Amino acid sequence: MLLLMARDQTRAKVHAAALLLALDANGAGPLTMEGIAARAGVSKQTVYRSWPSTGAVLFDALLARSADESGRVVVPNSGDLSSDLLALATGMIGELKDPLEEALLRALTADLQSDAVLAAQYRELLLGPQLSAISTRLSEAGVPASGDVAELxxxxxxxxxxxxxxxxxxxxxxxxxxxxxxxxGR
Amino acid sequence: MLLLMARDQTRAKVHAAALLLALDANGAGPLTMEGIAARAGVSKQTVYRSWPSTGAVLFDALLARSADESGRVVVPNSGDLSSDLLALATGMIGELKDPLEEALLRALTADLQSDAVLAAQYRELLLGPQLSAISTRLSEAGVPASGDVAELxxxxxxxxxxxxxxxxxxxxxxxxxxxxxxxxGR
DNA sequence: AGCTAACGAGACGGAGCGTCCAGTTTGGAG
DNA sequence: CTCCAAACTGGACGCTCCGTCTCGTTAGCT
Structure with missing residues (x-):
């Protein structure tokens, strides 16, 4: 995935089309490669050249978005663990409530269920870093089993x-x- | 869904076929109505007569299984909350580890992502009762916000x-x- | 200006969808 | 036992989407 030959403009068009389709197909039918191509005003071939599946398009779109805005998972560290966790949770929930982000994540989650390879990449590149960032913050505060607490x-x-x-x-x-x-146990 | 006209034997055959297909398609391709019909040795028409989608078949199969074995969600109540929760968690994880149950639930979860109606039924008939059974047990032990703790x-x-x-x-x-x-806070 | 990658358009065989039909089996009520 | 209605079979239908292919055009880089 993520062949760099794709012209940036084309990539952006495909990303946008996938997002929009996910947005108004919400919970209804699944995404299709042909649908994405048509919506993007792009040849089907062009989509297949750069991504093997709809899930891969969504995943790449998600990566592109997070790279735009922040780049890395940021966990606040003010010294007060309680208020930092509150800020973190509020931020996460705010993202989940954003309609575009929500549609994207739900569509991607659907595809993850039947694509083991994509699921593994998702864990490694997104979930893992998120969990370990939280875990690190907890660990610095002296919390034992911080990985498990991050999952909690x-x-x-x-x-x-x-x-x-x-x-x-x-x-x-x-x-x-x-x-x-x-x-x-504090 | 769940038209009662279906002959019991036919229903059982379709359930079994869906389970077996889910089992060895694990994480690979998705289930198909044609595949289920073929595997069950049954006409496609017969499957469509009783279930509108693969997810509905899986859901019905899951309901049939849980009705066979227990019928209701059972949360142990020995008086010792800690050991009861341990038993409950161990039981749940045991089920999740059973290959057949796992394949069934994963395949169903995949379908839930793109079928809002089915997802609602799943919440009402399976998740809801499970959560409220746990919540009730917690509530009896005097735990405040027991619903939230059940989710925790x-x-x-x-x-x-x-x-x-x-x-x-x-x-x-x-x-x-x-x-x-x-x-x-105990 | 010219080379090369990326792209557009469209066709292909195949799988699965969801629906239809006409004929056969089967189970129960009379 | 008979017979009727419900359930089932087998197959065909038009459709969408898949994933791949070819050929001709466009666009960026040097």
């Missing part, structure tokens, strides 16, 4: 988002952070 | 399983339960 922190957020059990609100977020803090 | 308990297990970040082992399970207990 992220897991329920992911669970709520993916399964849509209930919407996020600010009371829940702060209560969640309080539970995390208590769980580490 | 289930979320990381789901996260680990779905994203395959790391395998489950017994040390992690007991540490997880300990963190949950501490998080409720």
């Amino acid at each position: 922190f992220v897991g329920p957020i992911f669970y709520r988002w993916l399964l849509r059990t209930r919407p996020f609100d600010s009371e829940w977020v702060s209560a969640h952070v309080e539970r995390i803090i208590r769980s580490i | 308990f289930v979320g990381p297990i789901f996260y680990r399983w779905l994203l395959r970040t790391r395998p489950f082992d017994s040390e992690w399970v007991s540490a997880h339960v300990e963190r949950i207990i501490r998080s409720i």
Whole structure:
């Protein structure tokens, strides 16, 4: 994936088309390569030249977006763990609530379920860094088993988002952070 | 879904076919209605008569299985919350590790991502009861915000399983339960 | 100006979709 | 036992999307 021969403009067009399609296909039908090509005003061949599947397009689009805005996973470090976790959770949830980001992630998640290779890349390039950034922050605060605590922190957020059990609100977020803090025995 | 006209034998054959296909297609290609029909030795028409999609077949198969074995979500209640949660988590993880159950759930999860109706049914008929059973057990033990704590308990297990970040082992399970207990401020 | 990569247009065989039909089996009620 | 209705078979249908191929055109770089 991610052949660099693709003209930047073409790549951007394909990314945008995939995002828009994911946005208004939300929860309905799945993305198709032909649909992406048509929406991007681009030959099917051009899409296949650079990406093997719709999931790969989405993944690449996601990488391009995060590289644009920040580049790296940033976990706040003010010295106060509690307020840092609150800021982190609020930020994550804010991203998940952004319609475009949400559509992108849901469409990508759908593709991950039937593409083991893509799932592995997703873990290595996105999930892993995110988890280990949180884990590092926790570790610096002297939290034991910081990797597990990072999952305890992220897991329920992911669970709520993916399964849509209930919407996020600010009371829940702060209560969640309080539970995390208590769980580490402070 | 779940038209009762279907002959029991036919229904069983289709369920079995879907399970077997999910089992050895694991992570590779997606299930197809034609594949299920062929594997079940049944006309395509027969499958479409009773289920509108592969996800519906899987969901129905899952319901049939859980109705066979237990019927209801059972959360142990020995009076000792900690050991009950440990038993519960161990049981859940045991199910997730069973190859057939795992293949079924993963295939179903894949379909849920692009079928909003099915996802809603899944939440109402399976996730909801599971969460509220745990929540009730917690509530009886005097835990406040028991619904949120139930998600704190289930979320990381789901996260680990779905994203395959790391395998489950017994040390992690007991540490997880300990963190949950501490998080409720006991 | 000219070379080369990237691209556009469109065709291809194949798989799966979802629906239709006409004929056969099967189970139960009378 | 008979017979009727429901369930099932087998196959065909037009369609969308897949993934690959070819050929001719465009666009960037030197």
